Amino acid sequence: MxxxxxxxxxxxxxxxxxxxxxxxxxxxxxxxxxxxxxxxxxxxxxxxxxFRWYENALGSPAYLGAFWLSLNLAVLVTVSASLLGGAAAIGLSRGRRSGGAVETFFLSPLVLPSIIFAIGLLMLWSAVFGATSFYALWLAHTVVAIPYVIRTTLAVLAERDPFLEEAARTMGATRLKRLWFVTLPQCRPGLLAGAFFAFNISFDEAVLSLFLRNPNLTTLPVQIYGQLEFSPDPTVAAVSTLMILITVALMLILERMLGLTRFASG
Amino acid sequence: MTDRRETWLFLLPGLALLVVGFIFPIARMLVLSVQGPDGHTVDQFARFFQDTFYPSILWRTVYLSALITAICAAIGFPLAYIMARSGPRVRLWLVIMVILPLMTSVVVRTFGWMVLLSRSGLIASTLRDFGLVGRSFQLMHTETAIVLGMVQVLLPFMVLSLLGVIIRLDPRLEEAARTMGCSFLQTMRRVVLPLAAPGLLAGSILVFTLSASSFVTPALLGGPRIEVLAGSIYKNVTQTLDWNFAAAQAVILFAGIALLLIPYLRLGRRAHG
Incomplete structure (x- = not known):
């Protein structure tokens, strides 16, 4: 050289x-x-x-309530996005070529800024159901989380051995058995990574949550935003630090289980 | 059941959710933007362009986004190149340095900038101590503050799109250029940069659209007097409750982004097929 x-x-x-x-x-x-x-x-x-500000934060009903709402929401979004996104990725990987119209459609929430569909969802929800509810946030967060699950799962499926399923089929395995014993194990690392991203996105998301918020529907990022708009204090810094630490923990798990660099440059 | 039908069975639940939760809302926004008390109207758009107030917000949004995109590209390209050409251990640390902020809530990161940029904050007081700026120097609630904060928020997107492309480049191409007598910087300009152009373009479009449509960071760092389009939409939705006008502004944003994205998507498809 x-x-x-x-x-x-x-x-x-x-x-x-x-x-x-x-x-x-x-x-x-x-x-x-x-x-x-x-x-x-x-x-x-x-x-x-x-550690006074942490005691302050943990004793505040407003922050605790927001934390539980965000946690519930993130867990449910992880489940729904992994199920729907995982299934979609399996379906897409069976299509004849990648980068087709259906795949572009599935990934479009990634490209289109969420503010545009946040305002539309608020208007649609108000017209159909009235006041926004937990379900509105669940739907909104699932829509933005699905593309991440699809991307990580597709990346893993692209590297799999396609003849494994073919072999199972020739040996007489039924559709369900092939899905359970061959395809799902092949998806596992991608699905796991996607699930972590889905949790992280929902837990940290601010734009959709700000548009869909109401006094009974304040997620943790929205609670922090409200405090910052009003006046920043050390208690909100303690809450923010806890959010940073949760992110660090998620990243460590992701790195230990799957390796970060693999999904970073996909 | 045929294989084709099984494939659609996998796709259908997700497709249905996206239609209900993504396509319908966008359609609703489009409809509301042209809805008036009596039938269809373009009054809301006329109102946007009738005086200089809203066009100036639009202009500020565009030039701030362009500036943020340019700075992200200037920092992101060398950073992504260094990441791609370093060993696995160093690369892991660099990836963490980029992804940890990316995965942290934008609200939390903006809070950090509020502390750093405040009147008594680290940056202003250091500059004052060195006598570089006067007593009245202020960083918060300026466009500089917005640009600083937004570059930090969006740089990861640029770095990751570039890294995905540069890491696949064959290093022997650079070696060949060097043996033929190119200097290091010439190799960068003549070999790496042209080959990394797709990543640079993808990253730039991503950063520009995200920057044009964000309001959390601009609202907190720019303050109420420096408005951007997305912030104006948010204000109309939550404070003045003028939804038709908010929808019209969202359509203007949507149209601008579509103008950028559609040629890019078509270019990308041609390159694939």
């Missing part, structure tokens, strides 16, 4: 990556810092160290 990269460029690249890392992670670090600062105003660098 030729002398690959000049030395000064290697140093420049290192500095560049370092600056990019600071730029990308600083907002998260700052929120974590504020959450343990003794100052009752939002301040960074933190002064002293305290």
């Amino acid at each position: 030729v002398r690959a990269v000049p030395g000064w460029l290697r140093i420049a690249a290192f500095v560049f990556v370092l600056l990019a890392a600071i730029f990308m992670l600083a907002p998260l670090v700052v929120v974590m810092g504020v959450s343990v600062s003794e100052s009752q105003f939002v301040a960074f660098p933190p002064q002293g160290f305290t």
